[in-house]
Amino acid sequence: MNVLERDAGAEAVRVKGWLGANRWLILRRGTQLGLLLLFLAGPWFGIWIVKGNLASSLTLDTLPLTDPLLLLQELFAGQWPTTTAFIGAGIVLAFYLLVGGRVYCSWVCPVNLVSDTAEWLRRRLGLRGGAKFPRATRYWLLGAVLLLALTTGTLAWEWINPVSMVFRGLVFGMGLAWAMVAAIFLFELLVSRRGWCSHLCPVGAFYSVLGRGALLRVGAARREACDDCLDCFVVCPEQQVIRPALKGADQGIGPVILSGNCTNCGRCIDVCARDVFSFTTRFNNHQPVVGHDDKKSEVLP
């Protein structure tokens, strides 16, 4: 086990090399920035591949995509969108049901960069403690967002929603959205570890709900190889999701992380020197027969 949290992943780098220990992180950053570039290619270089922003977009003048949570808010506000918007939201829902709900958070959302930076700095500086919110707060906030739309008849949440505001800002002009970026950064750095992304954000909560049925999952297929170094816990933005899959063999819990909160960021796969984790599907959740313990051979849903 590493003595310092800041050293998480050091062993993986030694064993697998820097590239091997950062593979998914690099892919993830590439996806985040690549998506942003796709949206910016139009206004910057006149190459119109994607128009709009994450709220709703049109790719190559044919593929409509719409944020299902925004659509839901609009319906709660008593308005009726076009068929195109429904199709776009359907495609997005289907996509995230396939690749994991909170893939939105870790592979798409620009606020993730802010959160990851704050967390990285927190570890470097050895900052600990801070305010703690129940992780369920986000679901309450998700309910509040919909309730607000219902009671005000407007998309009230969109006045301050940092997720849509930051991405829209990057594509259409930031204005004071930088203040929101700074606020989240400072909040997660100084006030509460992963306070926004893993505890409060209702957009993440929406994708968490979606993620409960998602196909692609991270699994601890080689969990018997775990040496309790805790590196995966240190880097995981949703630490609570790891334990059941990694340490649940005795309770007859399968090795796949089924929690909707898991963002499929793949960072645990990166930092594990023993390659305990890998991407798999939710149906791959049977326990390999190891040793003599009968319980371990149970097939679980």
Place this chain on the structure above:
Amino acid sequence: MSIPPPGGVVGAIGTVSGNDNNPGNAARRKFLAEVLRTAGGVGLMAMGVGLFARQSSALPATAIRPPGALTEGDFLGACIRCGLCVRDCPYDTLRLAQPGEAVPPGTPYFVAREVACEMCEDIPCVAACPSGALQQSLKKIDDARMGLAVVIDQENCIAFQGLRCEVCFNICPVRGKAITLEYEHNKRSGKHARFIPVVHSDACTGCGKCEKACILEEAAIKVLPVHLAKGELGHHYRLGWKEKQRAGKALVSPDLPHQYNLPKDLDYDLQGEGLMRREGDHEVPYSGNPLDTLNRRGKL
């Protein structure tokens, strides 16, 4: 260090029983307290967001929504702030409000004095809107009612000074219908006409080209939201002449023929013709030559 197995935490809660003898009750109480705390916090935050959204919902009078926009209240419930209308605006008229501006963030608008709407025939901004905030039912751009132009400063509009300008009249895309020029007597010079621009709400789309083109330092004609620009007649008002036209007859006591004290053989038509000679009588009461009148003696 080893990781506690799942379920260990629940077990720990069960042991914290406090004064209560029943550990189940204590757990329930703790759970309830946490739920209430979260609900309270979230409720407070939601109230803050709701108040803020409501406070900053007012659209500045100079910000004009794209064609086909729902009424502002509905628009703020429908627009998902995607910016597709902005992207498909070929003249870069539309823009998305940024946080910190007075317009609700992420919603599209334009300021007529900066860039006016060019009134594209195919209305690409409406076609691009997925949310229904811009109504797809708008098929003819002339039917758009983005706002209403108002000649708002008659003190500085040079047409009111008796000068020829007519820029707003000439630039208007619905030329001759949305803005007409009404001729009036120029009382200052006593001998000229004033060409007064008059906006007609049944044709003005609110595109803002008149405001953009106004030659003054600060435009004398401005596009305002329709609800600011228009008055509304009391609903109990009935305009007699319209009711008469509709009914085909006077609804109150019949009009009496008006009595004029006119010279012999002259008549007066109230609604246009003015002073008329009576049919079949060509004798003129006064000579056409003014000198005759001047030279007339003792007759007046």
